[in-house]
Amino acid sequence: MEYFLGLLINGIVVGSIYSMVALGFVLIYKATEVVNFAQGELLMIGAYFCMETIVRTRMPFIPAFLMTMIFMIILALLIERLVLRRMLGAPIISIIMVTIGIGIILRMVVIQIWGATSLPFPDVFPRKGIDFGVIKVGQVYIWSFLLSVIFMALFGIFFKFTRIGLVMRATASSRKAAESMGVPLTRIFALAWIISAIVSGVGGVLTGSIAGLTPELSFYGVKVFPAVILGGLDSIVGATISGVVIGVLENLGAGFLKDLTGLGGLGPVAPFIILVAILWVRPTGLFGTKDIERV
Amino acid sequence: MANMENKFVSPLFSTRIESLGALALVGALAVVSQFLNPYHLTLLTQITIFSLAAMGLNLLVGNTGLISVAHAAFMGVGAFSSAYLIQNVGMPALPAILLSGLITAATGLLFGLPSLRLKGVYLAMASFAAQIILYWVFEESRWLTGGQDGRFANRPVILGLNFHSSHHFYLLVLFLTVLGAIANLNILRSRLGRALAAVRDHPVAAEMMGINVFRTKIAAFGLATFYAGVAGALFGQYLEFVAIQAFNLGVSIQLLALVIIGGLGRVSGSILGAMFIIIIPEWLDTIVSLISDSAGDLAPTRLGVFGLIIVVFLIYEPHGLARTWQRMLGWVVARIYRHG
Numbered sequence: 001m002e003y004f005l006g007l008l009i010n011g012i013v014v015g016s017i018y019s020m021v022a023l024g025f026v027l028i029y030k031a032t033e034v035v036n037f038a039q040g041e042l043l044m045i046g047a048y049f050c051m052e053t054i055v056r057t058r059m060p061f062i063p064a065f066l067m068t069m070i071f072m073i074i075l076a077l078l079i080e081r082l083v084l085r086r087m088l089g090a091p092i093i094s095i096i097m098v099t100i101g102i103g104i105i106l107r108m109v110v111i112q113i114w115g116a117t118s119l120p121f122p123d124v125f126p127r128k129g130i131d132f133g134v135i136k137v138g139q140v141y142i143w144s145f146l147l148s149v150i151f152m153a154l155f156g157i158f159f160k161f162t163r164i165g166l167v168m169r170a171t172a173s174s175r176k177a178a179e180s181m182g183v184p185l186t187r188i189f190a191l192a193w194i195i196s197a198i199v200s201g202v203g204g205v206l207t208g209s210i211a212g213l214t215p216e217l218s219f220y221g222v223k224v225f226p227a228v229i230l231g232g233l234d235s236i237v238g239a240t241i242s243g244v245v246i247g248v249l250e251n252l253g254a255g256f257l258k259d260l261t262g263l264g265g266l267g268p269v270a271p272f273i274i275l276v277a278i279l280w281v282r283p284t285g286l287f288g289t290k291d292i293e294r295v
Numbered sequence: 296m297a298n299m300e301n302k303f304v305s306p307l308f309s310t311r312i313e314s315l316g317a318l319a320l321v322g323a324l325a326v327v328s329q330f331l332n333p334y335h336l337t338l339l340t341q342i343t344i345f346s347l348a349a350m351g352l353n354l355l356v357g358n359t360g361l362i363s364v365a366h367a368a369f370m371g372v373g374a375f376s377s378a379y380l381i382q383n384v385g386m387p388a389l390p391a392i393l394l395s396g397l398i399t400a401a402t403g404l405l406f407g408l409p410s411l412r413l414k415g416v417y418l419a420m421a422s423f424a425a426q427i428i429l430y431w432v433f434e435e436s437r438w439l440t441g442g443q444d445g446r447f448a449n450r451p452v453i454l455g456l457n458f459h460s461s462h463h464f465y466l467l468v469l470f471l472t473v474l475g476a477i478a479n480l481n482i483l484r485s486r487l488g489r490a491l492a493a494v495r496d497h498p499v500a501a502e503m504m505g506i507n508v509f510r511t512k513i514a515a516f517g518l519a520t521f522y523a524g525v526a527g528a529l530f531g532q533y534l535e536f537v538a539i540q541a542f543n544l545g546v547s548i549q550l551l552a553l554v555i556i557g558g559l560g561r562v563s564g565s566i567l568g569a570m571f572i573i574i575i576p577e578w579l580d581t582i583v584s585l586i587s588d589s590a591g592d593l594a595p596t597r598l599g600v601f602g603l604i605i606v607v608f609l610i611y612e613p614h615g616l617a618r619t620w621q622r623m624l625g626w627v628v629a630r631i632y633r634h635g
Contacts, residue, residue, distance in 0.1 A: 035416045037364075037423075086610050093362050096419055097555055098609045100364070100548055104602025112596055225420045233416070269431040272424035279409035279421055 005135045007255040008248060013141045014210070015247020016148040017203050017220070022227040022239035023152060024199035030172035030234055031192040034084065035096050038103035039200055040221025045106050046072055046201030047121070047208030047217055048114055054122045061124040068201050076197035080190045088186075103218075111215055118214040125209065144206040151202055152240060155195070159236075168192065219268065223250075226271035230278050232288020242286060246271045321473055328465050340465045342566075342573045344530050347472040349553050349565035350479045351522020356551065357560030358483065359515040360495030361415050363422040365406070366523050366550045368429035371542030372399045373524030374531030375433070375440050378448035388451030392528045399524025400517045402429070407520075411512040418516070426544050433539040445538035448531040468529055475522060479562050482518070491515055492560075545598075552605045558617025567616040575604075 021043060028034050036042075050068040053059055059067070079102060087095050125143045129136040159165035171178040171188045179185050200221060207220045224239075227246045231238025254267025278285060308314035328339060352366045363369075377395035380386040386394070406425035410417035433440045440446060450459045451467070458464045482488050490511045493501035502508050531537040549572055557568020579600060612619060 029416075035419060037419075083606055083610065090609070090613070091360060092415060093356060093360055093419075094609050094613060096362055096416070097551060098606055100551065101602045101605030101609070104548065105599050105606070108596060108599030108602065112599070222423065225423060229417075229420060266431075269428055272427045275424045276406055276409075276421060276428070279413075279417065283409055283413055283417070 002135055003255065004252075007251045009135070009137055009141065011248035011251035012244055013145045013247070014207070014220075014251065015244035016145050016152075017206050017243075018223050018227050018247050019240045019243025020148040020151050020199050021203040021221060022224040022231070022243045023155060023236060024196035025224045025228055026231075026234065026236055026239045027155075027168075027172075028192045028196045029228075030236075031168055032084075032189050033092060033095075033175075034099065035092070036196060037096060037099040037222075038079075038106060039196070039224055040218030041103040041106035041110075042072070042075070042197055042200035043204035043207065043221040044215060044218040045075070045110055046197075046204030047213055048110055048204075050201075050205045051119065051121055051208065051213055052114075054124070065205060068205060069198055072197040072201035073194050076193040077190060079197075080193040084189065084193070085186060088189075107215060107218060114213070116215055118212050121208045121213055140209050144210060147202065147206060151199065155199075164191070223271050226275040226278075228285075229275050230285055232285030235285065235287035238285055238287030246274065249274060321469070324469055325466060328469070329462060333461065336461055336465060338573055338577070340461070340468055340533055342569045343465070343468045343472045344526050344533060345550070345553065345569035345573060346566045347468075347475045347529070348523055348526035349550060349557065349569050350475050350562060351519040351526070352550055353554045353557075353560065353562075353565045354479065354482065354491070354522070355515050355519035356554050357558075357564065358488065358491040358495065359512060361411075361512065361515065362419040362551070363407075363425075363516070363519065364419065364544070364547050364551060365403075365422040365426035365429065366519070367542045367544070367546035368426045368433075369399050369403055369520045369523035370527030370530060370546075371429065371433055371537075371539065372402050373527030374448065374537045374542070375446070376524070377528035378446060378531055378537055379439055381451070382447075382449065387453075389453045392451070392525055395528045396521040396524035399527070400521045403516055403520030403523075404513070407516045408513070411516060412509055426547055430539065430543060433542065440537070440539055443539065445536055448535055448537050450532050450535060464533060468533065471525065471529065475525070476562050476566075479565075483562075487511070487514060549601065552601055554615075555605060556608050556615055558615030559613075561615075561617045563620070564615050564617040567620060571616060 021039065025036060025039055028036050046068055049071050050064055053064040053067050054061065057064070083098055083102060084095070087098055125138075125140040127139070129138045130142060159169060167178070167183055168188055168191065170181070171183055171185065175185070178188075203220070204217065207217060211217065211220075223246060224243070227243040228239050230245060231240070231242035250267055250270050253270035308317060324339070328336060331339065348366065348370055352363065355361050355363055373395045376398045377391050380391040380394060381388055384391075403425075406421050406428075407418060410421035434442060436442075450464050452458065453467070456463075458467045483491075490501065490506045491514075493504065493506055494508050494511050494515075498508050501511075527542075530541070534541075553568035553572040554565060555568075556571050557566070558564025583596075608615065
């Protein structure tokens, strides 16, 4: 029972991080139709940058975290301005491939600077676990969960109640209509990238502090693919819910199926098996719009 | 060309010079390969095998406008299944190579079929899943792949002809790649080829013109994976040893880079891209070894350059080296005419 609860909690926490990053992914997709294959690398570079800031400058966590966010914003602006802006109007596959290229560059920058071996993330959250009676939960898990929920709530508020949020939703629902109403598309695109980079950065710092730093951290970023397919590619609610679902299934899969089937390493693969299964059974996902995805 | 009454059938090559050039190139390769030293023969064989694999991917990416980031994994399916069929089942080599192409296509459809009904981005994601799942299957299926240790693959004997020596094996690779190229060119000028372009450029209009979009995409994906399977089988036999690491995500992305750099939608692009992707790393290695004593230090940068090249090509030369080549040729021809 304790084992099960541990897996479940771990799943929910990691899943909430997936949800947050998936939110960023769906956002970019809806606003700009860009499928960002560099999402994982953005997440990874955020984690490394935060670690470096803390270790190098001995800054406390919160200013270092803010520094990381600023860095992510600058990075997003650079990517948007230098690469994606020039690709405006290019076929979608070129854009996918350009994000793959950006991903490789970011990954190699990280490996060149910090090496491919794993590094510890500084202890930013108190080590002592909190006792819930049945099970003890590390504070890093609780904080990660809270932070991702807070960020998701912030984005919810941003989209529902601010003017820019409204403009972004308008762009997402019809780019042409928005443009003809005088929406500055390039700025909206830049903003979408900034938001995506921020959620990836937060996700990176959180996963980094849970799992430690390796270049494999980028793998956490691509777990958003199963999450967004499960939720429906264009559904923000879907991304939020299915991130958690994927996190839980992955952890339970890793914990139990290994004993049952004798297959090692099923955990990281499980979300992708789910992805393929979802495409077979219900390609529009749980919340996706039904008609637009068919050709 | 007196028999070209039917205007709607375009010839395989647009000019006689082009067709003679292609013939001369193949002949030259067959003859020259005899005299190459082992290192250069290795490079040439790799380029030829990767051209074959790239032709499949290019049909999918360049001609149909769909992305697969699992092409290396599909090559792996071909490599392992042909090694298994030949060594463990005892099948003759040629049918085994072709059958492993079909097995690869069937595996591809397992992942591709549902997403092909949907927008292109779904195949991109499904193929990503395919890469990860297949690689994991390679790791776990020791009976088939030898797991992390890899497995041996023998060079084939076909119709009594022995392809054990590197040079003879190269001739086999060249022969199959030329067949693949001719098939590819023929597909592009057939009804299917036009359907692929229509699906890429405007799926809705294609549907209205009476093209079955779903079936066309299946054909493209099936062909792409079949090419990958055959190329993978040859790749394994060429190395005489199949290691799962040769089919990881990085290689898939390299193949994708290859077709972008070479030229999307052109057979010449697949070949030029393969040359680029095999030769440039060798040059970079040389440069790196000149700059620093320990080559390991700059290894990540070397890979990073690939990412940079993809981005730069997509922005500045989206039609790839095939276009650059054409432009250079045009420039030379114009010069000759002006002075002659």
